[in-house]
Amino acid sequence: MPKSDTQQFPHLEHMIHLNHAAVAPWPAVTRDAVRGFADENARLGSSHYPAWLKLEQLLRRQLAELINAPSADDIALVKNTSEALSFVAYGLEWQVGHNIVSSDQEFPSNRIVWESLGQYGVEFREADLNSGASPEEALFAKVDQNTRMITISSIQYASGLRMDLERIGRFCRENGILFCVDAIQSVGAVQFDVQAVKADFVMADGHKWMLGPEGLGFFYCRPELREQLKLTQYGWHMVDPLGNYTYKDWKVAKTARRFECGSPNMIAIHALQASIQLLLETGMDLVERRLLENSRYLCQRIDAMQGVELLTNTDAGRYGGIVSFTAGDKDDEIFQTLQQRNVFCALRGGGIRFSPHFYTPRALLDEALEVVARGL
Known part of the structure; x- marks a missing residue:
């Protein structure tokens, strides 16, 4: 991953944060702004x-x-x-x-x-x-x-x-x-x-x-x-x-x-x-393009998995940053394994929800998908 990304989003070095649809990690500039204000x-x-x-x-x-x-x-x-x-x-x-x-x-x-x-x-x-x-x-x-x-x-x-x-x-x-x-x-x-x-x-x-x-x-x-x-x-x-x-x-x-x-x-x-x-x-046009690329990639990979049902609509214009899927009665077990492997996501709406942002590296998405595949 680019050094600039890990500097701006230091959590990338030790966890896979796929839960922006809940509470996002702060960028370094935000942390620094709060530190500066407090000081x-x-x-x-x-x-x-x-x-x-x-x-x-x-x-x-x-x-x-x-x-x-x-x-x-x-x-x-x-x-x-x-x-x-x-x-x-x-x-x-x-x-x-x-x-x-x-x-x-x-x-x-x-x-x-x-x-x-x-x-x-x-x-x-x-x-x-x-x-x-x-x-x-x-x-x-x-x-x-x-x-x-x-x-x-x-x-x-x-x-x-x-x-x-x-x-x-x-x-x-x-x-x-x-x-x-x-x-x-x-x-x-x-x-x-x-x-x-x-x-x-x-x-x-x-x-x-x-x-x-x-x-x-x-x-x-x-x-x-x-x-x-x-x-x-x-x-x-x-x-x-x-x-x-x-x-x-x-x-x-x-x-x-x-x-x-x-x-x-x-x-x-x-x-x-x-x-x-x-x-x-960064530019919201670039933010959107990268975010949708991440979502599209997750949808394609998950849809190809045996034993998993993709819950998110993949039609053009019908998805944003949220990708949800279910493995039926294995959802809880897979979710717990994801948490243990430092893949931070959520159980929502009868399935597992991934929500990466524009800066999330493809390699980390692959790591998260590998945990899901092993759980199946």
Whole structure:
């Protein structure tokens, strides 16, 4: 493997990390950013706080670039995906009889919050993504005149199925339906364009494919809809003028900062900014190409194995960084062997899930596949 890769991703020297769909290892630049921030804070306290605020604004601009948002003003920094989903679920006005359409493959974050609206008479409908001519058709078949929103994961966390977001976005706009995307398994892995997919709401955590820390993510709300979301929390950070602590005639910020009620998570901001900088400098086109090459290679090798069923759809445009497979009743045994051999992966959705990133060397994929083959 190239020396530059092992310098930037030192874990490559002693483990095979195929679990970016869960929690990613930090690059060296991210580790160094956190060390630098901690050292500065210990020596100088918050005397450089104005510089930290500039870094916070830089992170917003970088996130806007990463998802092609119209402006950095459209980016709110949030604790996690679930918080952002809750902003949408409890910010909109619902009526008894409204329904929300989603799928039967969602991670709990994009299910529980919508199910909780049942107390207000809102129905949550789960489409079987394998029941229609396409996964999108399965979603559309659940829509009726009372459908207010379609909410979907861009890539399904267990099967790795990649949705045709542009098609869903067009359908929603044509039918006056809101479109919400949990993009946690896409952003940082493949190119993502909120404007092209016509998304109204997009959210993602930074700790998976963006290679950042837990506890910090982003929330994009289409500018035309920001003021339609009823706010559920208030504080000093979400008002204008910001920083005037004695001003009594405050107003809620018109930018996405309106969703940030209190102090920012500065240590996580330093970390995520470094990680996003690495992705942008690498180029998301190159990141996506290498990541898809790794996934395609895994799919081809696994599909050729006797006694294994590949669960991930290999059609063009239908997969991202997640490759899932099953060996039936041998899954648990093979998974435990993989862990013992320092192949870090996951059991998800009735199978074993591999999720390498763009930098994962082919030789390490071969080592992981050899462990699987021996287990068979």
